[in-house]
Amino acid sequence: MTAATAANPLAEGMSEYRSADPALMVIFGATGDLSGRKLLPALYNLARNRLLPAGFALVGAALDDISEDRFRELASQHIREHSRTQPVDDETLEAFVQDLSYLRLDFDDAEGFKRLGERLAELDGARHTGGNVVFYCATPPATYKTISDQLRQAGLTRNDGYRRIIVEKPFGSDLKSAQELTRVLRRAFHEDSIYRIDHYLGKETVQNILAFRFANSIFEPIWNCQHVDHVQITVAEPLGVEQRGPYYERAGALRDIVQNHALQLLTLVAMEPPVSLDAGSTRDEKVKVLRAIRPLSPDEVCLQTVRAQYGDGWVMGEKVQAYRREPRVAPDSRTETFAALKCQVDNWRWSETPFYIRTGKRLPKQVTEIRVQFKRPPHLTFGREATRELESNAITLRIQPEEGISLRFGAKVPTAGMVIRSVNMDFLYASSFLVDAPDAYERLLLDCMLGDPTLFTRSDEVEAAWTLIDCIENVWRQGDAPPLETYEAGAWGPPGADRLLAEDGRKWHRP
């Protein structure tokens, strides 16, 4: 909620009311996949729900030599195909595409950016947008520097209104390149105006972690090392690398998932309650967690991390081939498609409570979840036989696909004797609310126009995460330890992943 809406006496009582100041948006790479599949449908759905600011207009900018009408036509097609809400409302769509325009733009061409400036000035005058513009880089990371510099040189980064830029992950490939990206963007934009988007954080269920932890008084008192034995974070997908071979060859599972998604989930589970849910407070607490994670020494990397690559196998009833035989992947590739690691968060709350992370491709199913495993009772009154099937209490926060929360606890089996067994109490997000949750991009695009960066990643977060990942990457790239294992596609990873927990007397939960 922005200060502007809080001061508007007519906004009172509209509990979900979020009204952004009038603004224009420019999408660089407007004819690309991200724009067509995600951004344009998200903007359409915002229009459908009357959440776009008054006077909103969009300028699509890309290399393709197409007419404005053709761009509108393509936009309509994409929206019809990919909109979250179906069927598409024809009248809303028609009104929405009328507010789209297109500019052919070569990112190396300074004249093109001047033309963009003229177009924005013209639209600003006609639509009373007060000089507010959001620039969205739906382009490969390598172009961010050029676009940012061109915008600066064309004088488009400063105005009476706000000028914000959105860039997509990955934010660099290591600490050094992340710092360089920040330096380049800051030449043109203030840090407050740089929105690093990780769509994962826009998911309702990720945000629900905060609600679960901080809106309920019964969990927080036990959310610490006194009661929690360990935490498992799993980000699994059954897909292989598909057409992303060249990118994945450079990234690997550690950079692709652990550096951002998995560590973000860890921070949300481990962070202290923020003073408020404003952007600064929440991100401050997340950074504190990242800084409290003990960086692994080279010896610890060998003992506490696992890397592996999938071989041939069967996933969800289909035979799939090994990573090294995927298209555009080197036949002798040493890129990991599975990573597991053990982290220690060195602070008062989590001292000696390990956080285990695993992620991989070609795992049995798509699942993202956090399992908080509690300690066993100090004494089991009912005896060994009665509690043979009783497991420790656990809370599982499921992010996808069936978003929800499960609580596992012991209950007496209804027989004459005293037999205690684990039962689950499930809260299923969709079945409980039957709400068609908004797409993460809808939330994040609106947040950016509102000037609310809470769900975007700040530069210090990015850098703290890279600091941890670089410690591991440096060891992995230099030698053979830990060994690059192979796992059968369709399995839950290599034997080393099981050993990682078994050595601590624990085992992975089967999602």
Next chain:
Amino acid sequence: MAQTLGGLLELHADRVRARRWKATDVDLGTVMEKLREQEMALREHDAEDQDHPHPRNCVLNLVVGLKDQHRTTACDTMVGKLAAAHPLRAILVRLHADEGPSRLDAEITTEAHQLLHGFPVQREQILLHVRGEAGQHLASLVGPLLVPDVPTYLWWSGREHLDEGKVRDALRFTDVLIVESLHFDRPAAGLLELAELVADPDAPVGVSDFRWARLWPWRDAISQFFAPAGRLALLRGLREVEISAAGTDPDSRAGAALLAGWLANALGWRVRDVREADGGGAAGGTQAVAGVEGADPVRLGLRSVANERLDRGDLLSVRLAGRSGRRSYSLVVQRHPEGERHVHVTIEMDDAPPLRQRLPLPEIAESDLLTHALWSGRRDRVFAGALRGARPLLEALAS
């Protein structure tokens, strides 16, 4: 109705397990006994000897007053959909007009919905056909059937005035009263009665009105206009408010009065000098002056305009105009002249070319309005404020 990014999903039929029971001329004790039996049967369905029974979920009681079979059938379908999002006990009371001896017929529907594990009981519905004098004593019939410790919503879809005996009786067990004031026989008088109910912030009964929820897109368009920080100052210079509604009589302006009341309350205006103006023929109007003490007055105008396509009282247009220093501005929100699902918004600022936009005016189904009412809190301070602000206008319309 607050705007939201998401929408309601429907539960697939193959995830529903149901039991039904029906009887004529029964007593309430039998109904309660059968209700318990059905619930237990579903909870134990498929549960092996050593398994725990499925749980039963309930977050609210919903009591619905019904006057005809058509509404009863529609309501049954609606409650079935609602139960997926709001596990509930629904008590549908069909009041029959006959004067004969008291008689009770009952139908029970119990449903379990498949969630992640198991089939918790989500919906228990009792349809009571009430004949004779018992219909005047709803509390005695409904009270024993209510699930304790969860709020009770009374959806009164009839056209009776709130001061009628049976409604007053029903309010004894009610936490939130849900009405559609658009369908009141005398809407202005009905809104005044609602104003009376919510006037006391500690009153035991909250009120939710579908008409108020339907005003949301109009309120949203107005609120959005003033939302940018640079435009907030324009509120102080507001000089004219004109609202038109479909209809030909003073009561058709009740919704317009409610919207004006919302503005008046939010902006701290006192509404005075209300007078009915004869528009001649099929149209009429209400004029008033509003504003804060010591400031320039705001001219309020409510107009009725004959319209065949819309319900009496549906809004047709809103115009706000004013000055701030040397800057003049106007905002016009006008219902689409051909269709009904869009409004045209025209913004004029000084001499700049006007900005024209078309915004969706969603057709909000009754089931969505009911869902929203159940989802919202028990107290709607803004609605209470709007009723308070509208009181002088409503009194003029009702007189």
